[in-house]
Amino acid sequence: MDGPVKRRYDTSRRQEQARENRRRILAAASALFREKGYAGTAMPEVAKAAGVSVQTVYKAFANKATLLKAVFDVTVAGDDEDVPIAGRDFIAEIQAEPDAVRKIELYLDHLAGIAPAVSPVQLLARDAAAADPAAAEVWAQMRREMLLAMTYFSADLLATGQVKPGLTADDVRDILWTYHGPEQYELLCLERGWSPQRYGKFLRDAMVAAVLA
Template sequence: MADPVKRRYDTSRRREQARENRRRILAAASGLFREKGYAATSMPEVAKAAGVAVQTVYKAFANKATLLKAVFDVTVAGDDEDVPIAGREFIAEIQAEPDAARKITLYFAHLASVAPAVSPVQLLARDAAAADPAAAEVWAQMRAETLTAMTYFASDLMLTGQVRPGLTDTDVRDVLWTYHGPEQYELLCLERGWPPARYGEFLRDAVITAILD
């Protein structure tokens, strides 16, 4: 009969090895996607860069599009911990703030801080979607998740009583969703060379003007 202590130890080691492999794969994929683009990056290249077998990559991520989505999720969160964005500290700070303008300021300051890492991954997915059906599904999922997040943010802003009269939750959500899009970062930062802080301030001012009384 196997020693139960040894079995638990072996299981724990396997889980930790799987987590480490996942971290290495995500780091390798992120670098390759940014350097070469989505279409030019292959799963065997990711495996080689991560120092694992290609079968290990496919075991962790069913296909390249799934891997791209995982890279995006980790980039947004800043880590690979199993904590949803809604449970993150910066969201709690925004929710606790009673003033609508301050909520918007906090949110877009955070967005500007992560945009240099996050927006290029979103743009990779958007561009890949034109030629890869699996990437198109991932891009649609990214957009849907953003819309859901902005739905919650809009509701939070409506509760302050400071939103311009006549605007509905849907109106506020759509304004937030539009300014949240990576296209704004692409135009202002990548094409026009704005620093991220200025980009964040522009979004903040535009949203405050558009939705607050």
């Protein structure tokens, strides 16, 4: 009887240790990517900063590009829980809101709040893509995921009946996707010094004017 109990205990302990190692690796990688850039960050440095072996890093993340994508995902979600963005409370709030303008306001409030953390990671992936095929695939995956998210958002806005006549779902999706790109944050906040709040209001006004009647 003691044997099975011990095995369950050992398995639970190993799983918790793996989760803790993953959290430490992600935190270390996030700090190093921001400080030294993608090309300037080496996996052994991540391991040292996280207090784990290099083998542990590679066991959790196949390569540096995979690690960058995981850093991005955790930054967007705010945690490493196994809950998709579509299942998060702020998405449910947007979907429940009947007014299209308010939907966009709620979304942009959220985006402006996370942009200072998320956009630099996106820009790291974009810049790394020019020299690293694995990073290029990660960047392409980020773009595909955002396009899919804006496809859902477009359908949600169209369902309100408040979208400009003549705009198709694809039109609305592409407009939202364009404004959502990290390039807007790069230009306005990083280069021109806008606050995230001003950036969010600009996007809100631009999206409303572009897609709503």
